[in-house]
Amino acid sequence: MVADIALARGMTVAGFLDDRALEGQRVFDLPILGGPAWLEVCRSEVSVALGIGENRARCRIYKLCERLGVTLVTLIHPTATVAASAQLGAGVVVMAQAVINPDARVANGAIINSGAIVEHDCEIGAFAHLSPNATLGGNVRVGALTHLGLAASVLPGKAVGEETVVGAGAVVTSDVPSRVVVAGVPARIQRQREEP
Incomplete structure (x- = not known):
């Protein structure tokens, strides 16, 4: 890709x-x-x-x-939409039909996958990965090395910690700590992540 x-x-x-x-x-x-x-x-x-x-x-x-x-190299697919005020770090990849809205900040090495939406004022940590159709409301914080699964959603103003996994289709309605796996609607902690 x-x-x-x-x-x-x-x-x-x-x-x-x-x-x-x-x-x-x-x-x-x-x-x-x-x-x-x-x-x-x-x-x-x-x-x-x-x-x-x-x-x-x-x-x-x-x-x-x-x-x-x-x-x-930072790569942006021609069908993606990236606001002029958005900031992308080195090595970021923005896939087809993804949207990154005004004043969002995406740190080095992050992936914004196909059809993912990063609303205004969001902060995506280094080496995070937003899977296809993941959606972040405005002013969301996603920690470094965190992975949001297919079609996962984070409500506006919420934060997801570092090295966390948000399961496919999960809806994050409250802040999520670092190094956990969450799933469901609303998203709940399923287990701690093992240290690398």
Whole structure:
């Protein structure tokens, strides 16, 4: 999906980095160039877009790129709507038909997935992931490394802590602490998250 956005923006995509796939294999008709070792060798010749869905893994690759001095690309799908006053950090990806409204702030490495809505004055923490059709009312705070599931909703003015998972279809009606899993309507804590 990230490669598709880059191509839709008229960018040249050389290929993918993947430490689990064999060099030379193809994805989306583009080659696997190698893993992190390839990036260390070719770092001055490329920019990187983060195409990793898992928050902690995306954070690790972001930090590797930062350490190597690799430029991280922020990608916005041509069908997404991003207000002029919204602020997007490095390495953010905004998917098709997502909406980011005025004065929203999206920190480094976050994903705003297809059809997600980030209303005015929201703050999305670094490496958070809003799944397709997730919806945030105005002035919502989402912590770093937090994942909102498919079609999850957070009511205006509420806060979701760091490294929390909000289940698919859940409706957050009150503040949610860090490092928990919540689900349901209204969202209730199901369990604590294990430390990484």
